[in-house]
Amino acid sequence: MLKLIKKSVAQSNQNIFFNTFAAGWLLKNKTIEIMKAETIFERLWEQYVAENPGAGQIHNLFLKEGERVVNDHVAFRTFDDPRVNIDVLARPFLEAGYVPAGEYHFETKKLRARHYEMPDNPESPRVFISELMLDQFSEELQLTIREQLDAVPKDVLESPELIFKGSIFSSINHVTYMHLREESEYAAWMYAFGYRANHFTVSINYLKSFEGISEVNSFLKEHGFQLNSSGGEIKGTPEQLLEQSSTLADKVEVEFSDGTHTIPGCYYEFARRYEDVKGKLFSAFIAGSADKIFESTDYRGA
Ligand code: OOG
Ligand code: NI
8 A cells, every 4th residue: 555655656746746744646536645744743742732731741841941852752552453553554654754663572462563763863753653463362352343443434544644533433432441451451542542642752862951760750750740660660771772761641531432431541751762882872662661661551440
């Protein structure tokens, strides 16, 4: 599909028009927009802070300290169904110039992930996309998700706007949400929240007034934010060239068909990267640490 689009771009070069935010071209009478990376992240950020005020508050606290907040990475979640898998979610980023960079496996959580980078642009956040491997779950879970996907209009699934759409399921209910959790917290989160930035990540490397990740963590706790302590508050070590911490996801009110419930939404992450022996900044992810970071959205009781 991606190849096809690329080819059409080349063929319809004369039709390309540009403005400051986007380029578009006509394909089968449909205008497909190529969004610039910056535009994508701005829209994702607005949606993310509007729905998870904690992240916005933390961001403002850093600004008040005189810091410039640069994102290390932004993460998405999805299912491995070919209609919505990693490749589908990656499309707008590839169009914007991103390239695939690393692959990760999470056996126990039955997840797979890939990260993408913008070449020659160290301040453009990495993009981390994971997918749930549906075949490894019960028939019931598979059916729940696939039936819901069957009901989503094709143009929604194929839209470059999919990454902004939130839950694409026509009706979600709390009983199903709680049931999905028994097999996978990730599946339940996806069911309720869908397509959006799961988290943004502050790059500690760019912070001037914080020595390291412990100081960042103390600052957050002093301001009343709770951290994900699964596997310890700090995941990874300087020897692994990546240290990470994250808040526990903000509690968000979700309207289910069987009532409104408050459940964990999105979280904010903090990452410090180190240079390797050759002086090259480590740019990948550490599966053992990521495994614990996923748990920042785990359900924590009513
Ligand atoms: C992603 C968890 C992993 C990282 O930086 O290692 C991660 C998620 O919660 O979807 O973000
Ligand atoms: Ni992350």
